[in-house]
Amino acid sequence: MTYLTKPKLHHPKLPQNELGFTRRDYEGAVSTLCAGCGHDSISGAIIQACFELSLPPHRVAKLSGIGCSSKTPTYFLGASHGFNSVHGRMPSVLTGANLANRELIYMGVSGDGDSASIGLGQFAHCIRRGVNMVYIVENNGVYGLTKGQFSATADKGSKSKKGVGNQDSPIDMVSMAVLLGATFVARSFSGDKEQLVPLIKAAIEHRGAAFIDCISPCVAFNNHPDSTKSYDYVRAHNEAVNYLDVIEGRDEITLDQAPGTVELVRQHDGSYLKLRKLAAGYDPTSKIAAMNYLQERHEAGEIVTGLLYLDREAEDMHDRLGTVPTPLNALGEAELCPGSAALAKVNASLR
Amino acid sequence: MLGEQSAREGVDLAERPPVGAGMPPTDIRNPDYFHKVVDCQWACPAHTPVPEYIRLIAAGRYTDAYMVNWRSNVFPGILGRTCDRPCEPACRRGRVEAEPVAICRLKRVAADNKNDVAAFLPKAPVVKNGKRVALVGAGPASLTVARDLAPLGYEIVIFDSERRGGGMIRSQIPRFRLPEEVIDEEVGYIVGIGNIETRYGQRIDSLKALLAENFDAIFVGTGAPRGRDLEVPGRKEGGANIHIGIDWLSSVSFGHIEKIGRRVIVLGGGNTAMDCCRTARRLGGDEVKVVVRSGFEEMKASPWEKEDAMHEGIPILNYLVPMAFTLAHGRLSGVVFEKVAAKLDDKGRRQLVPTGEPDVTIECDDVLVAIGQENAFPWIERDIGIEFDRWGMPKVDANTMQSTNSKVFFGGDSAFGPKNIIWAVAHGHEAAISIDKFCRGENVSTRPPPMTTLISQKMGIHEWSYDNAISLDHRYRVPLRDQAVSLKNLKAEVELGFDRQLGYAETQRCLNCDVQTVFTRDLCIECDACVDICPTDCITFTVNGPEDELRTRLQAPALNLTQDLYVSDALKTGRVMVKDEDVCLHCGLCAERCPTGAWDMQKFLLDMTHASGKPACQRA
Numbered sequence: 026m027t028y029l030t031k032p033k034l035h036h037p038k039l040p041q042n043e044l045g046f047t048r049r050d051y052e053g054a055v056s057t058l059c060a061g062c063g064h065d066s067i068s069g070a071i072i073q074a075c076f077e078l079s080l081p082p083h084r085v086a087k088l089s090g091i092g093c094s095s096k097t098p099t100y101f102l103g104a105s106h107g108f109n110s111v112h113g114r115m116p117s118v119l120t121g122a123n124l125a126n127r128e129l130i131y132m133g134v135s136g137d138g139d140s141a142s143i144g145l146g147q148f149a150h151c152i153r154r155g156v157n158m159v160y161i162v163e164n165n166g167v168y169g170l171t172k173g174q175f176s177a178t179a180d181k182g183s184k185s186k187k188g189v190g191n192q193d194s195p196i197d198m199v200s201m202a203v204l205l206g207a208t209f210v211a212r213s214f215s216g217d218k219e220q221l222v223p224l225i226k227a228a229i230e231h232r233g234a235a236f237i238d239c240i241s242p243c244v245a246f247n248n249h250p251d252s253t254k255s256y257d258y259v260r261a262h263n264e265a266v267n268y269l270d271v272i273e274g275r276d277e278i279t280l281d282q283a284p285g286t287v288e289l290v291r292q293h294d295g296s297y298l299k300l301r302k303l304a305a306g307y308d309p310t311s312k313i314a315a316m317n318y319l320q321e322r323h324e325a326g327e328i329v330t331g332l333l334y335l336d337r338e339a340e341d342m343h344d345r346l347g348t349v350p351t352p353l354n355a356l357g358e359a360e361l362c363p364g365s366a367a368l369a370k371v372n373a374s375l376r
Numbered sequence: 377m378l379g380e381q382s383a384r385e386g387v388d389l390a391e392r393p394p395v396g397a398g399m400p401p402t403d404i405r406n407p408d409y410f411h412k413v414v415d416c417q418w419a420c421p422a423h424t425p426v427p428e429y430i431r432l433i434a435a436g437r438y439t440d441a442y443m444v445n446w447r448s449n450v451f452p453g454i455l456g457r458t459c460d461r462p463c464e465p466a467c468r469r470g471r472v473e474a475e476p477v478a479i480c481r482l483k484r485v486a487a488d489n490k491n492d493v494a495a496f497l498p499k500a501p502v503v504k505n506g507k508r509v510a511l512v513g514a515g516p517a518s519l520t521v522a523r524d525l526a527p528l529g530y531e532i533v534i535f536d537s538e539r540r541g542g543g544m545i546r547s548q549i550p551r552f553r554l555p556e557e558v559i560d561e562e563v564g565y566i567v568g569i570g571n572i573e574t575r576y577g578q579r580i581d582s583l584k585a586l587l588a589e590n591f592d593a594i595f596v597g598t599g600a601p602r603g604r605d606l607e608v609p610g611r612k613e614g615g616a617n618i619h620i621g622i623d624w625l626s627s628v629s630f631g632h633i634e635k636i637g638r639r640v641i642v643l644g645g646g647n648t649a650m651d652c653c654r655t656a657r658r659l660g661g662d663e664v665k666v667v668v669r670s671g672f673e674e675m676k677a678s679p680w681e682k683e684d685a686m687h688e689g690i691p692i693l694n695y696l697v698p699m700a701f702t703l704a705h706g707r708l709s710g711v712v713f714e715k716v717a718a719k720l721d722d723k724g725r726r727q728l729v730p731t732g733e734p735d736v737t738i739e740c741d742d743v744l745v746a747i748g749q750e751n752a753f754p755w756i757e758r759d760i761g762i763e764f765d766r767w768g769m770p771k772v773d774a775n776t777m778q779s780t781n782s783k784v785f786f787g788g789d790s791a792f793g794p795k796n797i798i799w800a801v802a803h804g805h806e807a808a809i810s811i812d813k814f815c816r817g818e819n820v821s822t823r824p825p826p827m828t829t830l831i832s833q834k835m836g837i838h839e840w841s842y843d844n845a846i847s848l849d850h851r852y853r854v855p856l857r858d859q860a861v862s863l864k865n866l867k868a869e870v871e872l873g874f875d876r877q878l879g880y881a882e883t884q885r886c887l888n889c890d891v892q893t894v895f896t897r898d899l900c901i902e903c904d905a906c907v908d909i910c911p912t913d914c915i916t917f918t919v920n921g922p923e924d925e926l927r928t929r930l931q932a933p934a935l936n937l938t939q940d941l942y943v944s945d946a947l948k949t950g951r952v953m954v955k956d957e958d959v960c961l962h963c964g965l966c967a968e969r970c971p972t973g974a975w976d977m978q979k980f981l982l983d984m985t986h987a988s989g990k991p992a993c994q995r996a
């Protein structure tokens with residue numbers, strides 16, 4: 026951290042987006058995390074993604090639980106809505122908010138402790154309900170905020186800073202998310218913004234439950250040589266299956282690379298994602314293939330990153346529930362309280 | 377999952393770009409590298425350590441700030457009011473915000489608020505070194521030579537045709553810009569060193585004769601004393617009311633002229649014209665106009681000089697070429713001007729071409745001609761080994777200031793034509809080094825390297841021994857004296873100077889560009905924390921490449937080619953760290969954020985080496 030606020034002065038050539046904002050306008054308060062924390066890079070990537078998408082900051086809601094990762098919404102999108110919930114309860118607060126107002130962009134930011142330990146049940150149900158959101162887990166394999174205890178995503182055999190080995194099986198949140206019905210699932214690395222920023226943009230654009238497991242080294246407690254979530258280890262074992270370009274409305278769709286290395290994936294809403302494929306033959310639209318590939322590469326000791334699964338026919342919670350599209354805060358008394366005649370009608374239909 | 381192979385090794389296997397494809401790592405041991413980052417110091421001809429003195433002012437250490445200046449530029453009080461300030465257009469602040477730091481006027485804050493500096497000034501040694509050096513002219517160039525050589529034991533003799541020292545600082549710069557006491561004080565500090573004999577009132581009419589007096593070396597600092605005249609019809613007939621600007625200004629300075637007509641035309645667009653018009657305004661010229669051939673932007677005067685003149689109600693008329701002086705009853709009555717416009721010729725050069733409109737006549741009582749200054753060396757014989765070029769300028773080595781007669785050195789306006797005080801000082805320092813080497817039989821062309829130190833400013837995790845917070849204040853204006861007073865009194869200084877409070881606020885705008893970002897490749901874990909925090913997008917981690925290509929794909933494109941890229945050796949991922957020095961705020965946030973201390977903020981202090989009186993091997 027630093028005691029200085031980041032000076033307002035910026036590069037004279039800093040670009041502006043369609044709204045006339047610069048990237049700096051999407052920043053938040055200066056981070057209080059440890060210097061070098063991967064979480065700060067993820068905040069940087071979120072800032073960049075929102076800037077590039079020209080999102081009006083007041084249309085975004087950031088929600089989080091407890092942990093260093095869950096503190097980060099303070100450090101980006103300073104002009105957006107925010108809710109810092111209790112430990113592990115971000116998913117239900119987000120679900121509730123989304124039910125009440127589907128017009129905001131929901132960004133759930135959590136940690137591996139927040140989501141894979143205390144909040145595991147909340148995580149599961151939020152995903153399987155198909156809440157339209159971006160759910161990012163800033164995964165460092167430890168409880169950073171409480172000084173580095175192993176979290177449920179720590180790999181078996183990986184050692185703590187003091188040299189104690191982890192005996193328990195890790196939870197792979199990516200595999201869980203695919204199984205639970207997330208319609209956009211990705212893994213990335215805080216140290217690879219080239220991959221991460223487009224993934225966040227695509228996740229924001231995706232209508233449905235989008236989950237990103239982002240490996241994010243904890244410099245204070247989990248960046249030593251025997252860690253499997255250190256900068257060096259992740260760099261050495263990172264197997265990116267693809268890199269993504271988000272095709273925004275005005276961009277021309279061209280395939281300039283050699284055939285077979287680039288694929289256009291059409292989404293349900295008619296938009297396209299451009300995939301630069303690194304692992305030949307990897308098909309992110311097949312659930313079974315994705316599951317197989319993930320397990321196989323895990324056995325080989327690799328960390329697979331990229332867009333891992335995409336359901337092109339995604340739908341969200343509101344589609345299933347048939348809820349009213351207007352945000353509740355915009356409904357008048359007449360709609361919210363239609364009167365005793367309407368109640369009688371409902372009751373009659375249930376008799 | 378944890379194999380034998382350590383994570384580090386695995387990363388080392390990462391692909392690297394082909395050798396030779398990219399920029400070589402920056403050699404920060406080359407003193408020029410970090411010196412260039414200190415834009416103001418690099419731009420200052422005397423290389424004054426600007427941020428160092430600005431911090432001293434902020435700390436209230438005015439005397440120390442003054443002495444830092446005095447060592448480099450010799451005339452802080454004078455320059456703090458009059459310098460041409462090449463440092464300010466170079467100042468980094470001007471690239472990240474509207475205006476540069478008021479570097480020049482802060483110098484004056486140090487001068488105005490210092491205590492007695494006598495104890496810090498050098499004294500001539502009791503035992504002399506037996507060498508005698510003659511200095512012709514007592515302007516800033518000669519005085520700098522005297523200051524550098526007298527403390528080393530040289531016996532100095534200064535000749536000047538005027539009665540007092542200071543050269544054009546005294547004869548030309550008007551008192552409302554520079555009070556006489558300031559000149560007396562700072563010229564006095566030099567003469568007070570001792571071993572300096574001033575032969576004021578003695579003009580040198582023959583260099584040959586002076587050479588015959590057996591000085592060990594002679595320095596010529598006689599300036600560019602001749603004002604260019606305007607030979608157009610009516611010049612002779614109207615002569616009584618047509619004055620050469622610099623002659624007129626010195627006559628005013630020395631009290632020989634005390635008034636001028638009511639309507640005055642000043643011809644010319646340089647700083648001399650600005651001083652002429654403002655002086656005329658104070659001597660009875662109610663209607664003073666400056667008339668210039670060129671456009672407003674192309675005028676040679678500094679922007680602030682033009683502003684000051686206009687602020688005193690003096691209009692500047694552009695694109696008018698003087699064609700003739702008109703007379704009435706045998707007396708000057710006006711000037712006829714041809715109207716011109718700027719056009720590009722077929723080679724793309726700007727040309728002033730007549731518009732064809734009718735000529736304009738502007739009536740006046742007096743004209744001041746300020747259209748340029750020339751050198752004149754009628755007193756230097758052409759058969760004493762000093763070669764002149766076809767423009768009548770002596771052939772002088774730009775590094776050593778030596779002429780083709782190895783005993784004779786030049787500096788200031790006499791060397792390469794009219795410049796300004798700070799260049800005269802810089803020449804003086806170089807000439808003193810050469811004279812010292814020459815007198816000791818050393819090769820004058822090997823120059824002493826500057827003295828540099830590079831010291832970490834880290835005091836604690838978030839503490840630095842410099843104030844790294846960035847002030848967002850805009851440039852402060854120097855308070856001015858009420859015009860009701862200043863326009864009536866030639867000697868009333870117009871600028872009142874910053875008081876301590878304003879001065880302090882202005883110091884906070886300085887970005888401390890001498891506190892360098894120093895990168896240690898081996899410590900970097902490539903976490904990107906520095907990239908994310910940097911407010912001005914200076915830092916990029918990327919694959920190396922040729923400079924012109926690399927410049928295009930940084931965090932922000934590095935389009936200012938005058939600013940260097942700081943490139944590291946290859947990192948573990950095979951990428952390199954590239955920092956564009958252009959708009960770095962020197963805020964230290966990269967170093968505060970870096971988990972491993974790969975970035976450190978280190979103060980780079982560069983002091984120019986002046987004449988030392990010792991062979992290179994004995995210098996401290």
Ligand SMILES: Cc1cc2nc3c(=O)[nH]c(=O)nc-3n(C[C@H](O)[C@H](O)[C@H](O)COP(=O)(O)OP(=O)(O)OC[C@H]3O[C@@H](n4cnc5c(N)ncnc54)[C@H](O)[C@@H]3O)c2cc1C
Nearest residue numbers: 513515516517536537543544580598599788789795796797
């Ligand atoms: C009107 C005007 C305003 C200026 N304002 C500024 C300003 O605001 N800031 C700035 O930086 N610069 C200014 N300058 C320029 C600056 O004054 C000169 O560049 C500077 O003084 C040059 O210094 P110097 O040491 O070369 O010689 P000078 O200052 O020109 O001094 C030369 C001295 O040599 C003497 N001399 C000449 N020939 C002989 C001889 N044969 N024998 C004996 N003595 C001789 C002269 O009497 C004179 O005293 C101004 C110039 C003019 C004309």
Ligand SMILES: Cc1ncc(C[n+]2csc(CCOP(=O)(O)OP(=O)(O)O)c2C)c(N)n1
Nearest residue numbers: 092093094112136137138139167168169170
């Ligand atoms: C109900 C409850 N139980 C326990 C805690 C203590 N606690 C605070 S943060 C944290 C773990 C956070 O880990 P993670 O989500 O991985 O965040 P990180 O700090 O690693 O980013 C725990 C257990 C708490 N705040 N509240």
Ligand code: SF4
Nearest residue numbers: 058059062093169243
């Ligand atoms: S403790 Fe770890 S997770 Fe928390 S801020 Fe520090 S480095 Fe980041």
Ligand code: SF4
Nearest residue numbers: 910960961963964966
């Ligand atoms: S000191 Fe560091 S963080 Fe600050 S502007 Fe310069 S490079 Fe950026």
Ligand code: SF4
Nearest residue numbers: 900901903904906970
């Ligand atoms: S913060 Fe330090 S360790 Fe991290 S990338 Fe920058 S220099 Fe390297």
Ligand SMILES: [Mg+2]
Nearest residue numbers: 136137165167
């Ligand atoms: Mg964690």
